[in-house]
Amino acid sequence: MDLTAFLDGFALVTEPANLLYCLVGVLIGMLIGVLPGLGPAATIAILLPITYTIDPVSAIIMLAGIYYGAQYGGTITSVLLRLPGEASSVVTVFDGFALAKQGRAGTALGISAVGSFVGATVSIVGLTLLAPLVAEWALDFGPPEYAALALLGVLLVASIGNGGMVKAMISAAIGLLLATIGRDSFSGAERFTFDSLQLSDGIDFVIVAMGLFGVGEILYNLEERHGKPHVPAAVANVWPSRKELKESSGSIGRGSLIGFVLGVLPGGGAVMASLAAYATEKRISKHPERFGRGALQGVAAPETANNAAATSSFIPLLTIGIPANASMAMLFGALLILGISPGPQLVDENPDLFWGVINSMYIGNLILLVLSIPLVGIFVRVLRVRPAILAPITALITILGVYTINNSTFDIFVMIAFGVVGYLMKKLGFEPGPMVLAFVLGSIVESSVRRSLLIFDGDPTGFITRPISGTLLAVFVVVALWPAVRLLRGRRAARSAAAEPAAPTPTRGKADHR
Amino acid sequence: MRHHTTRLAALLGGSALALAACDGVSTSTGGSDETAEYPSGSVEMLVGASAGGSSDLISRAVSQGLSDALGASFPVINREGANGAIAAAEVAAAEPDGSTIAIQNASLFAITPLAVSEDEVTSIDDFDVVHGVSRDDYVMVTTAGGPYADLDAVKAATGTVTYGTTGVGTGAQVSCALLLGSAGVEGEAVPFDGGAPALTAVLGGQVDTACLQVGEAVENIESGKLVPLTVFSPERIEYLPDVPTAQEQGLDVEVAQYRFLTVPKGTPDDVVDRLVEGLQATFETEEYQAFNEQNSLTPMEIPGDEVVTQLEEDKQRYAELVEEYGIDLGGDS
Incomplete structure (x- = not known):
């Protein structure tokens, strides 16, 4: 790392104009993050023409701010309205919404803001020091490694559920089936599309999530609250107490690491990170039964991890010129328009841009944390609104959000259909979480396995002989067999009347997220 | 997704x-009686x-x-x-x-x-x-230090050459498939969802070669991480002047x-x-x-x-x- 260039970058960022662009960027990002559907990629597309006229470094600082600012905003609807706008916020809903119902929405949002700040900052430090090294590592991650990682993810999905394992597995299996809808990306064959072009690219994640979580919840509440007088949820503590912060500090630390490492992987990195962080917390917790019923760690860990992942996804873009997700692709396009080609030479050719952008993120995240404090207080008031008013507004937000994805009314009807499914699931005691997450991971598993087999020329032993995928599969086997092992050990312990507890050890937790 | x-x-x-x-x-229609002029x-x-x-x-x-x-x-x-x-x-x-x-x-x-x-x-x-x-032209690339140093090495390949593409039914797939087909080499297409993942795969050596759009590959070609094997245009392209076309190298393949x-x-x-x-x-x-x-x-x-x-x-x-x-x-x- 070139220290002078690094410091020059800081000097550049602290110029008043750049600070202003940074503020504008993160503020816009945070606001659009609140509305599900309208994502950072689209926002960057809208603002692209404006950037022609300003200095490239300022432009990229602003656009990057929109991207990571949106990660902060996304939490708010997940916690307050049960509307996860991004796949990486789905696990936040489990405990976040439960906390909100207990009147602890402020605590949940506060802890997310702190976690997001810490996670992002840890990730930026990692980005500053290790970017080229980590980028090389990401290249070793080929289709077989993705296949093994996503498979592990599906297993974790089944285990994080709150209700019965069987119900979680049924729900996940349906999610995997839903992922097969659309044109087969290997053979071009149509699968479950019923000759509809609208379905040829499958169903968008947001449509499924909005339907199952958002609309499903609204329908359920209509029935539940019918006739009951409205009791506004008490919004007691708007900011987490010192004790609560201390309680979550471990989760935030682990979430940061998991997020940084997995975020480097293009495609699905942030989802896997939030999932792995949540599963890790649940496994090492002394009270796993609290998860899904309002465990603070269940919000802190995934929110930290997805912000850390969002930040480290800059690494492939800035060091090898590979956009890791749709928003990064927009930034890639923006850089090209500004006359800068992202790639291996960026750090040498445009050190001011490289370091300017990275250093602006330190400041941007600080701004976001400061902004969060008053905003959390305002947003939690949403919960005081009567359901008769809040429900239609929520419905409107979901419909608007889904429509904006593809400008398609068809998608709205698909979402409503999923809403009915979500309602029925809730009535029957199924959780939508495993279904949504399996839906996201299913397409990764399928395409990665098929891609791997093409590369291996049909020989599946390649999955085991490659070091990273082999290790991941070993972890998979351990995690899958663990309940059985614990059961056996428990029996033996009971027989020998020894009081040895069979709780999983922290070292196992670490193995989970490698 | x-x-x-x-x-x-x-x-x-x-x-x-x-x-x-x-x-x-206001300037193009101002004062004119042609109110219906496109675009209105x-x-x-x-x-x-x-x-x-x-x-x-x-x-x-x-x-x-x-x-x-x-x-x-x-x-x-x-x-x-x-x-x-x-x-x-x-x-x-x-x-x-x-x-x-x-x-x-x-x-x-x-x-x-x-x-x-x-x-x-x-x-x-x-x-x-x-x-x-x-x-938007296509270029066939391989990773630096990979098994194929140039197109002749690909042509002489005896085993199956895997190639990353940007998806099924894309020009990237057709260009690589036709090139290997006309060279009489066994090829295996590995489709990815777009250019970025295909680029990642070839950089990481997950696939032997890939056909990509020039704009996607040019930075990594210039930095020496990727070796361009051929372009598929009728004549050499401005942005990669040193890379011979497929036709120059004796293979009658042209895709754009x-x-x-x-x-x-x-x-x-x-x-x-x-x-x-x-x-x-x-x-x-x-x-x-x-x-x-x-x-x-x-x-x-x-x-x-x-x-x-x-x-x-x-x-x-x-x-x-x-x-x-x-x-x-x-x-x-």
């Missing part, structure tokens, strides 16, 4: 453009791809140029899906009055039909082609992606003429030319009827070659 883009986005962008274009409107309102410009890809960026660059030249707003609306077939269907069904236009990709008409079933084929007969825009402006069939001639006028003004601006260069695009500013002729030729040629080498674009082979 599909990417997120919005009509709201387009509307906001459009209104910004409309504000910027107010001057143009905003013109929707559909793109069959997500925001951020080259199709989207090209549409946005042209949209900017058209609104400057013709004095109306041309909001870009992303209607992603099915290689662009969804946007195409919408344009074909739109009112043929110039209020809906789209820059479309040659691959949808010349290559996708080889990979999908009969009733999903989009036909160019449903459109009037206004004008050609630009060409090009884009052109289309309107629904039956759009009046005066509307088409105005659009041609606007396009030509756009092509002459410095911003647009710099945009092409930045994105490694070669201008292909030819009249609409020539585009149609070339499309028909290409479609015929690809179909014959695919048949000749027994390539199944859709299948797993």
Whole structure:
């Protein structure tokens, strides 16, 4: 790392104009993050023409701010309205919404803001020091490694559920089936599309999530609250107490690491990170039964991890010129328009841009944390609104959000259909979480396995002989067999009347997220 | 997963453009009795791809140029899906009055039909082609220090050569498949979801080679991480002057992606003429030319009827070659 260039970058960022662009960027990002559907990629597309006229470094600082600012905003609807706008916020809903119902929405949002700040900052430090090294590592991650990682993810999905394992597995299996809808990306064959072009690219994640979580919840509440007088949820503590912060500090630390490492992987990195962080917390917790019923760690860990992942996804873009997700692709396009080609030479050719952008993120995240404090207080008031008013507004937000994805009314009807499914699931005691997450991971598993087999020329032993995928599969086997092992050990312990507890050890937790 | 883009986005962008274009409107129609001159309102410009890809960026660059030249707003609306077939269907069904236009990709008409079933084929007969825009060439690359140092090494390969593509039924797949087919080498296509993952795979040595669009690969070629084996254009391209074409290396393979402006069939001639006028003004601006260069695009500013002729030729040629080498674009082979 070139220290002078690094410091020059800081000097550049602290110029008043750049600070202003940074503020504008993160503020816009945070606001659009609140509305599900309208994502950072689209926002960057809208603002692209404006950037022609300003200095490239300022432009990229602003656009990057929109991207990571949106990660902060996304939490708010997940916690307050049960509307996860991004796949990486789905696990936040489990405990976040439960906390909100207990009147602890402020605590949940506060802890997310702190976690997001810490996670992002840890990730930026990692980005500053290790970017080229980590980028090389990401290249070793080929289709077989993705296949093994996503498979592990599906297993974790089944285990994080709150209700019965069987119900979680049924729900996940349906999610995997839903992922097969659309044109087969290997053979071009149509699968479950019923000759509809609208379905040829499958169903968008947001449509499924909005339907199952958002609309499903609204329908359920209509029935539940019918006739009951409205009791506004008490919004007691708007900011987490010192004790609560201390309680979550471990989760935030682990979430940061998991997020940084997995975020480097293009495609699905942030989802896997939030999932792995949540599963890790649940496994090492002394009270796993609290998860899904309002465990603070269940919000802190995934929110930290997805912000850390969002930040480290800059690494492939800035060091090898590979956009890791749709928003990064927009930034890639923006850089090209500004006359800068992202790639291996960026750090040498445009050190001011490289370091300017990275250093602006330190400041941007600080701004976001400061902004969060008053905003959390305002947003939690949403919960005081009567359901008769809040429900239609929520419905409107979901419909608007889904429509904006593809400008398609068809998608709205698909979402409503999923809403009915979500309602029925809730009535029957199924959780939508495993279904949504399996839906996201299913397409990764399928395409990665098929891609791997093409590369291996049909020989599946390649999955085991490659070091990273082999290790991941070993972890998979351990995690899958663990309940059985614990059961056996428990029996033996009971027989020998020894009081040895069979709780999983922290070292196992670490193995989970490698 | 599909990417997120919005009509709201387009509307906001459009209104910004409309504000910027107010001057143009007043000067071109001010005082004239020709009130009905095209464009009288905003013109929707559909793109069959997500925001951020080259199709989207090209549409946005042209949209900017058209609104400057013709004095109306041309909001870009992303209607992603099915290689662009969804946007195409919408344009074909739109009112043929110039209020809906789209820059479309040659691959949808010349290559996708080889990979999908009969009733999903989009036909160019449903459109009037206004004008050609630009060409996006393909380059075959391998990782530096990989098993194949140059094209001769590939030609001499005895085992199966794996190649990453940007998806089934894309020009990237056809170019690699035809090249290996004509060299008599066994190839295995590994489709990825777009250029970025395919680039990652070849950089990491997950696949032996990959066919990519020049703009996607050029940075890593310049830094020496990727070795260009060949380009598929009729002559060498400006952005990679040292890379020989496939034809120079004795393989008669020529594949290109090009884009052109289309309107629904039956759009009046005066509307088409105005659009041609606007396009030509756009092509002459410095911003647009710099945009092409930045994105490694070669201008292909030819009249609409020539585009149609070339499309028909290409479609015929690809179909014959695919048949000749027994390539199944859709299948797993």
